[in-house]
Amino acid sequence: MGASPLPSSVERLIEALSRLPGVGPRTAERLAFHLLRTPIVDAKALAGAITTMRDTTRPCVECGHVADQERCWICRDEGRDAGLLCVVEEALDLVAIERTGAYRGRYHVLNGTLSPMAGIGPGQLRMRELFERVAAATAAGTPIREVIIATNPSPEGDVTLLYLQERLGDSVAAVTSMARGLPFGADLQYADAVTILRSLEERRGVE
Ligand SMILES: [Zn+2]
Missing domain, CATH: 3.40.1360.10 (Dna Topoisomerase Vi A Subunit; Chain: A, domain 2)
Structure with a gap:
């Protein structure tokens, strides 16, 4: 294995995306490259949505929803x-x-x-x-x-x-x-x- 042809930040995102259900390594690459080309505000909105979702939700103490x-x-x-x-x-x-x-x-x-x-x-x-x-x-x-x-x-x-x-x-x-x-x-x-x-x-x- 030679050095990666991509910056490590891109590699890290591909790696993280490929751990999502139903996303294989090739799809993860395509998604990462899509996010490289997409307007930066959209990419930041996606990152922000993930963070906000995780910071503001929890399981309901009664039903678990x-x-x-x-x-x-x-x-x-x-x-x-x-x-x-x-x-x-x-x-x-x-x-x-x-x-x-x-x-x-x-x-x-x-x-x-x-x-x-x-x-x-x-x-x-x-x-x-x-x-x-x-x-x-x-x-x-x-x-x-x-x-x-x-x-x-x-x-x-x-x-x-x-x-x-x-x-x-x-x-x-x-x-x-x-x-x-x-x-x-x-x-x-x-x-x-x-x-x-x-x-x-x-x-x-x-x-
Ligand atoms: Zn509930």
Whole structure:
């Protein structure tokens, strides 16, 4: 390997870009060169947007969604049905469901799925927070009526679904699943609004 034909600052950006999901080394090079040619104000705006986003957001203390305050806008919205809780793998799944405009309950973001193969157990996810939320609602006299498990239709999603059904079955009147309405392997966040809406409407109890 000879010396790099590019200044080290360009190499550093290419390296950072190539660590983004779905971006290989060639795409990273093209993006870096695009940013070299783009007006400097646009390049600085991009850098600033990344910094501002990271400096001003944090996980909602209640549901785990991306928030710019202690609690996210959904958890703060008194108009949302607090008796209905939709459990999702990631905040992006929440975004997909919100896009349908048909769901009026609240959410709980797990930050992943159980995966015995990858060594991911309940302790690595926001499971304890979920059980505490359910218990707190019951203790406050406003129990959660239904927990909709909206994990993706995948082996890990199913393991997570069954685990939650077992853990929540006794403390919540209904534990339902959305996954059956989605084609196997199809991620919620890539599904179109009509498909999500249908699986939301056709959700049913976990067998
Ligand atoms: Zn929240």
